[in-house]
Amino acid sequence: MAAPSDTFGVADPSMVPQVVVGGQTFRLIATPHRGGSEVRIHLSNQNRPVPVEFAHVTIAEQAAGATVRADTVREVSFDGSSGVTVPAGGEVVSDPIALSFEAFQPLAVSAYAPGLAVLPTEHFNANATSYYSLPLAGDAAADPSGAALPLSTTSMPFLSGLDVRAPATVSTIVAFGDSITDGYVGGTYLSIPQDPAVVDRNARYPDFLQHRLDEAGLPFTVVDAGISGNRVTRDGLIPQFGPAGVARLQRDAIDRAGVSDVIVLEGINDLGVPIGVDYDQLVAGYTDLIAQLHAAGLAVHLGTLLPAGNALSDGIATLPLAAPVRQRVNAWIRSQTRSDSVIEFDAALRDPADPEVLAPRYAGADNLHPNPAGYRAMAEAVDLSAFRGRCR
Structure with a gap:
C-alpha cells in the first residue's frame, strides 16, 4: 500500500526535484508483503482536480534499478481494456493479472500517461526508488531495459497499492x-x-x-x-x-x-x-x-x-x-x-x-x-x- 498523501510533489524526500509533465512512462517499484500468483493494481487520482489517462500499463518483477525481468512482463487491463482514464478524485483497480512471485519480491508497475500528468496524486515518502522518463518521451511500459527511464524519485506517483489473491x-x-x-x-x-x-x-x-x-x-x-x-x-x-x-x-x-x-x-x-x-x-x-x-x-x-x-x-x-x-x-x-x-x-x-x-x-x-x-x-x-x- 502507498496511501495517497497529496498532489503537490515538487521534490521527493531526498530533495530531488520531480519533473512530471506528461507524455511520460513511470516505472513504480512496490514490494508486496505476500507472494502469490494473481495480483491487481490500484492507480489513484484521488487528489488531482482533473482526470488522468493511462494508455498502457504493465507489471513485472524488478531485476535491478529500472530494469525488469523480460520473461515476467505482463500486460495490465481495466475492464478488458488496455487503457483507462481515472476521473478527478477517483481510483481504478485493474483486472486480475497472472504473475507468480514470492513475498518481498519487488514488482515494477509501468504506466504510460500520454496526456497531461502534472501534479500527480502521490505517496510522498515511498522509501523506495521508482523511475520515469523525460516529458514527451513516449511509451516505454513494455521495455524491460528501462533505458528510456533516466529520472528517479523516492516518492510514489499514481500507484496506491497492490492486491494479491x-x-x-x-x-x-x-x-x-x-x-x-x-x-x-x-x-x-x-x-x-x-x-x-x-x-x-x-x-x-x-x-x-x-x-x-x-x-x-x-x-x-x-x-x-x-x-x-x-x-x-x-x-x-x-x-x-x-x-x-x-x-x-x-x-x-x-x-x-x-x-x-x-x-x-x-x-x-x-x-x-x-x-x-x-x-x-x-x-x-x-x-x-x-x-x-x-x-x-x-x-x-x-x-x-x-x-x-x-x-x-x-x-x-x-x-x-x-x-x-x-x-x-x-x-x-x-x-x-x-x-x-x-x-x-x-x-x-x-x-x-x-x-x-x-x-x-x-x-x-x-x-x-x-x-x-x-x-x-x-x-x-x-x-x-x-x-x-x-x-x-
Whole structure:
C-alpha cells in the first residue's frame, strides 16, 4: 500500500526535484508483503482536480534499478481494456493479472500517461526508488531495459497499492500512522533529506512485523498506511503530510481488502511544531478513530507515542514543549479500555537513562525517527497473539 498523501510533489524526500509533465512512462517499484500468483493494481487520482489517462500499463518483477525481468512482463487491463482514464478524485483497480512471485519480491508497475500528468496524486515518502522518463518521451511500459527511464524519485506517483489473491483464512493488518509507520529515517538533525542508506531496504516496522508473522506461520499480511507528517486531529502542516487521520481512516484502513486488525500509532505530530493540540483534543481524536474502527467490526491496537525530547521537530522547538503532554497521553493509552490492546512502543525504544529520548542504539540522526534497528525493535514489541483475524 502507498496511501495517497497529496498532489503537490515538487521534490521527493531526498530533495530531488520531480519533473512530471506528461507524455511520460513511470516505472513504480512496490514490494508486496505476500507472494502469490494473481495480483491487481490500484492507480489513484484521488487528489488531482482533473482526470488522468493511462494508455498502457504493465507489471513485472524488478531485476535491478529500472530494469525488469523480460520473461515476467505482463500486460495490465481495466475492464478488458488496455487503457483507462481515472476521473478527478477517483481510483481504478485493474483486472486480475497472472504473475507468480514470492513475498518481498519487488514488482515494477509501468504506466504510460500520454496526456497531461502534472501534479500527480502521490505517496510522498515511498522509501523506495521508482523511475520515469523525460516529458514527451513516449511509451516505454513494455521495455524491460528501462533505458528510456533516466529520472528517479523516492516518492510514489499514481500507484496506491497492490492486491494479491490469498486464501480466505488470511487477514490484513493495517499499520496506520505517520512517518514512523511510513519508515522514514532523517539523514540529518533537521530531519531532511531522508537517509539514503535506508531507501530500498524495506526496513519499516511493518516490514519487520511481516517477517515475524511469517516466521510464526500466522495468516496475516501487513499493509503500511503511514503518511509522513500525518496528524490525528488536523490535516498535515503542508499538503505532503496528508489529510487528518480521522478523515482518511475509512479510505486507508477500513476499506482495505481483508482487513481485520488496525494498529494505530499517531499523535506526535499533533503535539509538535507548530503549537500543537492539547491533551483533551488528542484523546478525543483517538476516541473517534477507535469508534470508527469498532463500528466497522475491526480490532484496534493502540500504540504509545515514542519520545522526542532531544529532537528539533516535535521536541525542543515545540511551543509549548510536547513532552509533558506526551506523558499524559501515553498514560491514557495504557489505562484506557476502548482499544482491543495496547502496544508499548515507548517502553521498547526509550532510553532507560532518560525516558524522554530514544535510546541511542535506536535513534536516527534527527532523534525523532528510529533507525532500522529501532524499527525492528518496534516490530518485536508487538504481541502477535493480540491480532484477531477474520477467521478466529
